[in-house]
Amino acid sequence: MIEVPAGLQPLLDDFRAGKRIALARAITLVENEREGFQAFLHAVLSEGARRGRRLGFTGPPGAGKSTLLAEVASAYLARSESVGVVAVDPTSPFSGGALLGDRIRMNDLATDPGVFIRSMATRGSLGGLATSTREVLDLMDSFGFARVLIETVGVGQTELEITGAADTVVVVLVPESGDGVQAMKAGLMEIADIFVVNKADRPGADRLIKEISSAIHLRAPGNDWAIPVLRVVAQKGEGVPELVLAVEAHGAWLERTGELAARRRGRAERRVRDVAERALRRLTWDDDRVRQRLAIGVDAVANGRETWYSAADGIVGEVVQSRVHNRARNQE
């Protein structure tokens, strides 16, 4: 699994040489889980800790996340920091036009040679989405961007999970009625490192800022990062320099307190477990004897002679047996 197939070697060379086209192809390789994708990831990730700072933007549909992300990206580009962008579009009927809209809004940005933008559509399988998005972020990191920006719509658990892959999470809300309450319900309160009240050119911004600020005070003490609530008009770039400063301050806090290392460790643990569990699943169902045991177990359950508990127990027993057997054979 760790050996990169010979066919992928040219792609690996181009990726290492920093060619954009190779990054785009590598992302496709990973998204489609084509043969050798894990070996490819292993190869580029084991080359050292080239880690970009990851900044996530989340919030309700149409809150101005893309507009804001483009502004923040421009600020980084202006100081010669390269930027990778991953925009995740949920395939929800409510945001059918999101991809096209993002393309238009990010157009100016996309012509800058310092930036690389990738949109990903969510798939049917929830786990699939979370997994491949994380891997695309890994690719972005190892390609060597100084900053990796992620946009997700804060609508469901999966989106929250992806946002959890960021070092700093910016939750973008707008003064439309009930947004603050909505945010708390959607679990956005728990994941925010920075709040942005965008579209502050519209009425109700002050009330929302107050609402969020008092909700923050109700949160459990002990966390000594004071979550800022920023007033922003992304369309005009107002409040963007303050946001960039807040992101820096949060980054410094993460490092000072050891929280950055803790978050990355937590992420690493989830990833190792994920990959190990996937490998175990493959190992289980790729084994002929296990599949035979499954068929027998299913019949027995259908006839009322076994329950799924005893049948599953039999399968686990078979997997262990099979491992012991293989190990003994390998040692001969």
Ligand SMILES: Nc1nc2c(ncn2[C@@H]2O[C@H](COP(=O)(O)OP(=O)(O)OP(=O)(O)O)[C@@H](O)[C@H]2O)c(=O)[nH]1
């Ligand atoms: N009035 C006002 N409109 C804004 C502001 N920022 C963005 N918009 C507009 O809000 C609309 C949605 O902006 P986007 O940046 O696409 O929002 P989004 O959150 O990325 O949207 P989705 O990705 O579709 O969820 C666009 O028409 C923007 O021009 C702002 O500060 N004030």
Ligand SMILES: [Mg+2]
């Ligand atoms: Mg968007």
